Amino acid sequence: MESTNTPTPLFEIRDLQVRYGDMKVLHGINTDMPAKEVTAILGPSGCGKSTLLRVLNRTLKLTPMARVSGGTVKYHGENLLQHPLGEQQIRKRIGIVQQRPLPFPMSIRDNVMFGADYHNKTSSGKKNEQAQLYLEKVGLWNEVKDRLKSPGSRLSIGQQQRLCIARSLANRPEVLLMDEPCSALDPDSTAKIEDLILKLQEEIAIVIVTHNLAQARRVSSNCLFFLNGTIAEQGKTAEVLNNPVHPSVQAIVMGKEG
Ligand SMILES: Nc1ncnc2c1ncn2[C@@H]1O[C@H](COP(=O)(O)OP(=O)(O)O)[C@@H](O)[C@H]1O
Numbered sequence: 001m002e003s004t005n006t007p008t009p010l011f012e013i014r015d016l017q018v019r020y021g022d023m024k025v026l027h028g029i030n031t032d033m034p035a036k037e038v039t040a041i042l043g044p045s046g047c048g049k050s051t052l053l054r055v056l057n058r059t060l061k062l063t064p065m066a067r068v069s070g071g072t073v074k075y076h077g078e079n080l081l082q083h084p085l086g087e088q089q090i091r092k093r094i095g096i097v098q099q100r101p102l103p104f105p106m107s108i109r110d111n112v113m114f115g116a117d118y119h120n121k122t123s124s125g126k127k128n129e130q131a132q133l134y135l136e137k138v139g140l141w142n143e144v145k146d147r148l149k150s151p152g153s154r155l156s157i158g159q160q161q162r163l164c165i166a167r168s169l170a171n172r173p174e175v176l177l178m179d180e181p182c183s184a185l186d187p188d189s190t191a192k193i194e195d196l197i198l199k200l201q202e203e204i205a206i207v208i209v210t211h212n213l214a215q216a217r218r219v220s221s222n223c224l225f226f227l228n229g230t231i232a233e234q235g236k237t238a239e240v241l242n243n244p245v246h247p248s249v250q251a252i253v254m255g256k257e258g
């Protein structure tokens, strides 16, 4: 019998299917994702990892021809795809960080406060205070405090990625989806982002797509291993990576780590 203490999962995904036009790219995804934990999504290019993230933060429909063609996704037990909060609020609560940081053409400070200010107009003093808070959170404050008015695009790519994370955090999300957030970064910047993930997981849930198995081991407790639009294997990260059952997952893990 199910314990009454079992918390409702953050996301419950059942038989999720997605198409781009005639091409089916997710073939029936089934998984639960817990709150306040880090879930890694692994798997070869083109197997549907980014597509799943787009479903989760309701940006799939911004892609022409894309649609959910079957299945359900619940967010705290409610239908995510027709959630009463609406798309804008959902995108605020379920933020996304992309592979290539895209600072907006504005100052460092205004970059951080862009989304938060759009949703909730803030005074200039308050803005400075808030910007500092989120820049501190991502470990960027000391590096930028003397140039808050200079363009975000002048930062190094690793700093830009942390700036974009600060911008997402300023919306006070409950979930942060990260799509290969370190693949354009040097090892030093990558280590900073990993430290940040470990710190953030105390407050929010994180779903991170990564090609780096060592990174998945370092930052995540759960993992989903995708192959060709399905989940080939899922469970605790260490178990999946130490003892994969699916032969293709075994081959990939052995190839990368063996
Ligand atoms: N905008 C799009 N239009 C058509 N097909 C797409 C689009 N985006 C992705 N695809 C296709 O969907 C499949 C899954 O893509 P994606 O979710 O980006 O995979 P991954 O993130 O695992 O590399 C791939 O075959 C890809 O070519």
Ligand SMILES: [Mg+2]
Pocket: 049, 050, 051, 179
């Ligand atoms: Mg992708």
